Amino acid sequence: MSKQYTDEEIRQQVTNFYDNIASGKTSTKVKSIDLYKSLGYDPNLLQKIPEEVSSGLSCGNPLDNLVLKDTDTLLDLGCGMGLDVFMARITYPNSNTIYGMDRLESMIQKASKVRDKKGFKNIEFVQGELIDMPFEDNSIDKIISNCVINLEPNKQKVYQEIHRILKPNGMFIISDITLKKQLNDDILSLDNIYGS
Numbered sequence: 001m002s003k004q005y006t007d008e009e010i011r012q013q014v015t016n017f018y019d020n021i022a023s024g025k026t027s028t029k030v031k032s033i034d035l036y037k038s039l040g041y042d043p044n045l046l047q048k049i050p051e052e053v054s055s056g057l058s059c060g061n062p063l064d065n066l067v068l069k070d071t072d073t074l075l076d077l078g079c080g081m082g083l084d085v086f087m088a089r090i091t092y093p094n095s096n097t098i099y100g101m102d103r104l105e106s107m108i109q110k111a112s113k114v115r116d117k118k119g120f121k122n123i124e125f126v127q128g129e130l131i132d133m134p135f136e137d138n139s140i141d142k143i144i145s146n147c148v149i150n151l152e153p154n155k156q157k158v159y160q161e162i163h164r165i166l167k168p169n170g171m172f173i174i175s176d177i178t179l180k181k182q183l184n185d186d187i188l189s190l191d192n193i194y195g196s
Helices: 007-023 032-038 083-091 105-118 155-165
Strands: 074-077 098-102 123-127 140-146 166-175
Touching: 007 105, 074 083, 083 098, 083 105, 083 123, 083 140, 098 105, 105 123, 140 155, 155 166
Parallel strands: 074 098, 074 140, 098 123, 140 166
Antiparallel strands: none
Protein backbone atom coordinates (compact mmCIF):
# COMPACT_ATOMS: atom_id res chain seq x y z
CA MET A 1 0.00 0.00 0.00
CA SER A 2 1.38 3.41 -0.93
CA LYS A 3 1.90 6.15 1.62
CA GLN A 4 -0.84 8.76 1.79
CA TYR A 5 0.53 12.30 1.85
CA THR A 6 -1.32 15.32 3.18
CA ASP A 7 -1.77 18.32 0.91
CA GLU A 8 0.89 20.18 2.90
CA GLU A 9 3.36 17.29 2.60
CA ILE A 10 2.83 17.27 -1.16
CA ARG A 11 3.36 21.04 -1.34
CA GLN A 12 6.55 20.69 0.72
CA GLN A 13 7.91 18.00 -1.63
CA VAL A 14 7.22 20.30 -4.58
CA THR A 15 8.85 23.25 -2.80
CA ASN A 16 11.97 21.24 -1.96
CA PHE A 17 12.39 19.96 -5.51
CA TYR A 18 11.98 23.35 -7.18
CA ASP A 19 14.10 25.17 -4.59
CA ASN A 20 16.88 22.73 -5.47
CA ILE A 21 16.41 23.54 -9.16
CA ALA A 22 16.56 27.30 -8.45
CA SER A 23 19.67 26.95 -6.30
CA GLY A 24 21.43 24.72 -8.83
CA LYS A 25 21.65 21.78 -6.39
CA THR A 26 19.84 19.62 -8.92
CA SER A 27 18.81 19.88 -12.55
CA THR A 28 16.59 18.18 -15.04
CA LYS A 29 18.03 15.37 -17.11
CA VAL A 30 17.22 17.02 -20.42
CA LYS A 31 18.96 19.69 -22.44
CA SER A 32 16.60 22.65 -22.04
CA ILE A 33 16.93 24.01 -25.56
CA ASP A 34 16.11 20.61 -27.08
CA LEU A 35 13.07 20.26 -24.84
CA TYR A 36 11.76 23.73 -25.74
CA LYS A 37 12.21 23.10 -29.47
CA SER A 38 10.39 19.76 -29.17
CA LEU A 39 7.49 21.61 -27.51
CA GLY A 40 7.20 24.03 -30.42
CA TYR A 41 8.97 27.09 -29.05
CA ASP A 42 10.36 29.34 -31.78
CA PRO A 43 14.14 28.66 -32.00
CA ASN A 44 14.78 32.28 -33.05
CA LEU A 45 12.99 33.60 -29.95
CA LEU A 46 14.77 31.09 -27.73
CA GLN A 47 18.07 32.66 -28.77
CA LYS A 48 16.87 35.95 -27.25
CA ILE A 49 16.05 34.38 -23.88
CA PRO A 50 18.64 34.65 -21.11
CA GLU A 51 20.23 31.24 -20.61
CA GLU A 52 19.81 31.40 -16.82
CA VAL A 53 16.02 31.01 -17.14
CA SER A 54 16.25 27.81 -19.19
CA SER A 55 15.55 25.17 -16.57
CA GLY A 56 13.92 22.48 -18.71
CA LEU A 57 10.76 22.35 -16.60
CA SER A 58 8.11 22.87 -19.28
CA CYS A 59 5.76 20.17 -20.52
CA GLY A 60 4.12 22.17 -23.28
CA ASN A 61 3.94 25.55 -24.95
CA PRO A 62 0.98 27.68 -23.80
CA LEU A 63 2.32 30.61 -25.82
CA ASP A 64 1.50 28.75 -29.02
CA ASN A 65 -2.18 29.68 -28.55
CA LEU A 66 -1.66 33.13 -27.05
CA VAL A 67 -2.44 36.43 -28.73
CA LEU A 68 -2.03 39.62 -26.69
CA LYS A 69 -3.52 42.99 -27.56
CA ASP A 70 -1.71 46.11 -26.35
CA THR A 71 -4.29 46.53 -23.58
CA ASP A 72 -4.09 42.92 -22.36
CA THR A 73 -2.57 41.89 -19.05
CA LEU A 74 -1.08 38.41 -18.84
CA LEU A 75 -0.38 36.20 -15.83
CA ASP A 76 1.90 33.15 -15.96
CA LEU A 77 1.03 30.77 -13.10
CA GLY A 78 4.04 29.01 -11.61
CA CYS A 79 6.37 31.10 -13.75
CA GLY A 80 9.55 29.63 -12.32
CA MET A 81 12.51 31.63 -13.58
CA GLY A 82 10.34 33.40 -16.15
CA LEU A 83 10.82 31.64 -19.50
CA ASP A 84 7.24 32.09 -20.72
CA VAL A 85 7.05 35.62 -19.27
CA PHE A 86 10.15 36.72 -21.17
CA MET A 87 9.03 34.93 -24.35
CA ALA A 88 5.65 36.69 -24.15
CA ARG A 89 7.28 40.09 -23.62
CA ILE A 90 9.61 39.63 -26.60
CA THR A 91 6.68 38.49 -28.77
CA TYR A 92 4.33 41.24 -27.54
CA PRO A 93 6.56 44.21 -26.62
CA ASN A 94 3.64 46.67 -26.43
CA SER A 95 1.17 44.65 -24.37
CA ASN A 96 0.11 45.74 -20.92
CA THR A 97 1.79 44.32 -17.81
CA ILE A 98 2.93 40.71 -17.89
CA TYR A 99 2.95 39.09 -14.46
CA GLY A 100 4.81 35.99 -13.40
CA MET A 101 3.63 34.33 -10.18
CA ASP A 102 5.41 31.56 -8.35
CA ARG A 103 5.10 30.17 -4.82
CA LEU A 104 8.89 30.08 -4.39
CA GLU A 105 10.78 33.19 -3.39
CA SER A 106 13.93 31.67 -4.92
CA MET A 107 12.29 31.52 -8.36
CA ILE A 108 10.88 35.05 -8.08
CA GLN A 109 14.29 36.40 -7.08
CA LYS A 110 16.04 34.73 -10.02
CA ALA A 111 13.42 35.90 -12.52
CA SER A 112 13.48 39.46 -11.15
CA LYS A 113 17.26 39.56 -11.31
CA VAL A 114 17.23 38.51 -14.98
CA ARG A 115 14.47 41.05 -15.77
CA ASP A 116 16.49 43.86 -14.22
CA LYS A 117 19.82 42.75 -15.70
CA LYS A 118 18.40 42.43 -19.23
CA GLY A 119 16.22 45.56 -19.02
CA PHE A 120 12.85 43.92 -19.64
CA LYS A 121 10.06 46.47 -19.13
CA ASN A 122 6.51 46.14 -17.84
CA ILE A 123 7.11 42.74 -16.24
CA GLU A 124 6.29 42.06 -12.59
CA PHE A 125 7.13 38.94 -10.63
CA VAL A 126 5.07 38.20 -7.53
CA GLN A 127 5.13 35.45 -4.96
CA GLY A 128 1.81 33.70 -4.49
CA GLU A 129 -0.04 30.43 -4.11
CA LEU A 130 -2.19 28.86 -6.80
CA ILE A 131 -4.95 28.45 -4.22
CA ASP A 132 -4.75 32.07 -3.00
CA MET A 133 -3.58 34.32 -5.83
CA PRO A 134 -2.54 37.88 -4.89
CA PHE A 135 -4.68 39.56 -7.56
CA GLU A 136 -7.97 41.46 -7.46
CA ASP A 137 -11.19 39.97 -8.81
CA ASN A 138 -11.65 40.41 -12.58
CA SER A 139 -8.18 41.94 -12.99
CA ILE A 140 -6.34 39.78 -15.56
CA ASP A 141 -7.14 39.43 -19.28
CA LYS A 142 -5.24 36.23 -20.01
CA ILE A 143 -3.64 33.53 -17.89
CA ILE A 144 -1.21 30.82 -18.94
CA SER A 145 0.04 27.80 -17.02
CA ASN A 146 2.83 25.48 -18.09
CA CYS A 147 3.07 22.18 -16.21
CA VAL A 148 2.12 23.62 -12.83
CA ILE A 149 -1.45 22.80 -11.82
CA ASN A 150 -0.60 19.10 -11.64
CA LEU A 151 1.70 19.97 -8.70
CA GLU A 152 -1.12 21.39 -6.54
CA PRO A 153 -3.34 18.86 -4.73
CA ASN A 154 -6.38 21.18 -4.52
CA LYS A 155 -6.99 21.67 -8.22
CA GLN A 156 -10.61 22.73 -7.74
CA LYS A 157 -9.45 25.73 -5.69
CA VAL A 158 -6.90 26.62 -8.39
CA TYR A 159 -9.63 26.77 -11.02
CA GLN A 160 -11.85 28.81 -8.70
CA GLU A 161 -9.02 31.32 -8.27
CA ILE A 162 -8.42 31.49 -12.01
CA HIS A 163 -12.12 32.18 -12.54
CA ARG A 164 -12.07 34.83 -9.80
CA ILE A 165 -9.19 36.89 -11.20
CA LEU A 166 -9.97 36.57 -14.92
CA LYS A 167 -11.83 39.49 -16.45
CA PRO A 168 -15.16 38.73 -18.15
CA ASN A 169 -14.39 37.11 -21.52
CA GLY A 170 -10.83 36.48 -20.32
CA MET A 171 -8.84 33.49 -21.52
CA PHE A 172 -6.97 30.70 -19.73
CA ILE A 173 -4.44 28.62 -21.67
CA ILE A 174 -3.17 25.52 -19.91
CA SER A 175 -0.43 23.10 -20.81
CA ASP A 176 -0.13 20.31 -18.26
CA ILE A 177 0.17 16.60 -17.67
CA THR A 178 -2.57 14.22 -16.63
CA LEU A 179 -2.79 10.53 -15.83
CA LYS A 180 -4.65 8.09 -18.04
CA LYS A 181 -4.78 5.57 -15.20
CA GLN A 182 -3.88 5.33 -11.53
CA LEU A 183 -0.16 4.95 -10.74
CA ASN A 184 0.81 1.67 -9.12
CA ASP A 185 1.89 1.44 -5.47
CA ASP A 186 5.59 1.00 -6.35
CA ILE A 187 5.64 4.38 -8.04
CA LEU A 188 3.44 6.08 -5.45
CA SER A 189 5.74 4.90 -2.64
CA LEU A 190 8.81 6.61 -4.13
CA ASP A 191 10.27 9.44 -2.06
CA ASN A 192 9.41 12.86 -3.44
CA ILE A 193 7.00 11.43 -6.01
CA TYR A 194 5.08 14.70 -5.96
CA GLY A 195 8.11 16.94 -6.23
CA SER A 196 9.79 15.49 -9.28
